[in-house]
Amino acid sequence: MSTAPIVVNPPSPSGGRRVTVRDHGILGLAHSDADVVEFLRRAGLEDADALLDDPAWVKWRGGRAREYEAA
Numbered sequence: 001m002s003t004a005p006i007v008v009n010p011p012s013p014s015g016g017r018r019v020t021v022r023d024h025g026i027l028g029l030a031h032s033d034a035d036v037v038e039f040l041r042r043a044g045l046e047d048a049d050a051l052l053d054d055p056a057w058v059k060w061r062g063g064r065a066r067e068y069e070a071a
Contacts, residue, residue, distance in 0.1 A: 004055060008036060010062025011070050017063075031068050 005022040008030070012018070016029040019039050027039035033052060040048030051057040052066070060066075 004057055004059040006040065006051070006058045008058060008060050008065075011068060013070050015068060015070050017068055033066055 007020045009018040009020070012029070016031045017036075019027045019030050019036055021027055021040070021043050024043050027043060028035070030036045030039065033049070036052065037048045040051070045051065058065075
């Protein structure tokens with residue numbers, strides 16, 4: 001089990017990845033890194049772009065990190 005507070009779930013069949021944050025729930029369906037950063041900014045993380053590659057902060061589930069299209 002991941003202890004990372006941010007989870008980017010596997011790509012959906014139609015594309016995009018659901019983004020969740022501990023204590024905030026589902027933030028939205030991201031179709032790009034910019035979407036993830038904006039969701040996290042709205043949740044109060046101003047420097048979110050610096051966190052995307054940090055496994056202590058972000059767990060990328062299923063598929064490769066930073067890829068949003070369905071397999």
